Amino acid sequence: MNKKLDDIFRRMFAAFGPQHWWPGESPFEVMVGAVLTQNTNWGNVERAIGRLKQEGILSPRAIYEIPLSLLSSYVQSAGYYNIKAGRLKNLVSFFAEEYEADTEKMFAEDTETLRQKLLAIKGIGPETADSILLYAGHKPTFVVDAYTQRVISRHLLIAEDADYEEIRALFMDRLPCDAALFNEFHALFVKLGKTYCKKKSPLCQDCPLNGL
């Protein structure tokens, strides 16, 4: 394990403790949440998921069958609701056609192969694909998000303009390939980012990573 990354992990874990990610009662719910949370506050996503449950349609079949416009209205609170309703449809179509809407079958697929298949779905980009693999399937892939990028570039671990795959590779090359570690590491980056590394607070005052 790379020492600098080890220090970062230990400090974040000491400051915040285990994050228990991903909040969600089933792998399918995690998949849905991964789409709904694109560039969106998690609180808004929770409301949308609650609505889907309330309407009794938080299942692959129900989302497949429901009219697009009705699905849009149910996920309204998550923002970009027309776009996201379509993306959910794309995801469940893939899920049903390739794996009979069975998460066991989907995650039995070779991880890299599945990652490429997820990336081929309209509306599923690298972060959403990796979130599904890691948090719904417990597959060892590192999730990179805006917070991760901001935190590591502020702490000078990588160039500011590094792209998604570069940052992902940085972590996957230097950490043991362990889904539980990747899970906690990413969740802690989000927690740290929300607390100390917002866009408008460049000084990161009292950030646990200061001085590394």
Next chain:
DNA sequence: TGCCAGGCCGGGT
């Protein structure tokens, strides 16, 4: 009250 949130796509250069 404007800025931001656990992105991604499509069109233009």
Next chain:
DNA sequence: ACCCGGCATGGC
């Protein structure tokens, strides 16, 4: 291969 506008709600 990048760059940018669009997509949209709710909290602070």
